[in-house]
Amino acid sequence: MRVLLSTYGSRGDVEPMVALAVRLRELGAQVRVCAPPDEDFTRRLAEVGVPMVPIGQSVRAAGAPLSSDLSRHATELIARQFDAVTAVAAAAAGCDALVATGMMPVVAGVRSVAENLGIRYGYVTFHQLTLPSPHRPPLAYPGRPFPPDVDPIPGLDINALFVAALNTYRASIGLSPVDDVRDYVRDYVIGDRPWLATDPTLDPWQETPDFDVVQTGAWILPDARPLPADLAAFLKAGAPPVFVGFGSMPMHVSADVARVAIEAIRAQGRRVLVGRGWADLTLIDDRDDCFVVGEVNQQALFARVAAVVHHGGAGTTTTATRAGVPQVVIPQAADQPYWAGRVAALGIGAAHDGSIPSIESLSAALGTALSPETRTRATAVADTIRTDGATVAATLLFDALSRETVSA
Structure with missing residues (x-):
């Protein structure tokens, strides 16, 4: 059983994937993590013995990739992710599942990769603001606030920003174009059963009729390192x-x-x-x-x-x-x-x-x-904070892949 985890973001986007990778490996899966080539991330994955596939440029060196020219940065981000994943085509082609998180234009690209390979795909978020909900406004992009009466569904703004970039790279791997990135994000990138890897006390999720959100608890790996x-x-x-x-x-x-x-x-x-x-x-x-x-x-x-x-x-x-x-x-x-x-x-x-x-x-x-x-x-x-989130998620994915293997 082979699983590819993909993330593009800061330490907060990478560290939970480290925890999931370790728990999946304990269950017997072979795991790789796609992450930016920052020294912090390379060292962290080496510490736990999980193979890393570097993607894109250093997040620290890039600064804020979604600040001034969002459309241009969307193109660059998707290009980097496709370049990175296609560079490890042999490993990706043999995977049974791909779990993605991070910046939405990058995750949209990763979803297309999973679609092209015909493998199981899962979306995870480390805060609920990227999930559609009638109970609160979506997370807006920098410099592009939503009006007060906006339909509270993430993805509304990204259609104009990312559709051309996404379709360029979908065409490059033989996939049909996406008409509406909003629908693509909602129906395929997030999907109907996304994972919310946060603690229910800190981040209580209010159920909605359209999504079966699985709140696993935060993905945390116990740290035994002594203080200097x-x-x-x-x-x-x-x-x-x-x-x-x-x-x-x-x-x-x-x-x-x-x-x-x-x-x-x-x-x-x-x-x-x-x-x-x-x-x-x-x-x-x-x-x-x-x-x-x-x-x-x-x-x-x-x-x-x-x-x-x-x-x-x-x-x-x-x-x-x-x-x-x-x-x-x-x-x-x-x-x-x-x-x-x-x-x-x-x-x-x-x-x-x-x-x-x-x-x-x-x-x-x-x-x-x-x-x-x-x-x-x-x-x-x-005393109320859960500590088993990564184990819960790893077990869910491992059991699902095991059932598919048996039924195949």
């Missing part, structure tokens, strides 16, 4: 610090964010732990109450800090919630305002108003997050 010795020494040397980091977000937040965060945290009488991340955050002075870290085991780290200040990525939000640590979410883009709202609604932290913090605004948010009430609530919610 110098970090462990810093943690041991005083009271738990407040962690601040923006993960794999390039610095769309103010370049002054490190100074603002450090001063706001110090104003609360707390030590500071700065996560360098893709924004290359660093310290502002040589005082011994601050420490900077690179890539570390966040599952272990978050359990030892007083609060986490972050951008609101699905993975970081889930990890902090599981750790029972209060959060301040400073959302930057895409689904991050949604996660900020969920953190506030659950009472496990504060949603910062806007993407650029000031010392005053962050201090106010930290005041909420560091209160005893928020700490108590964060501890309680942590």
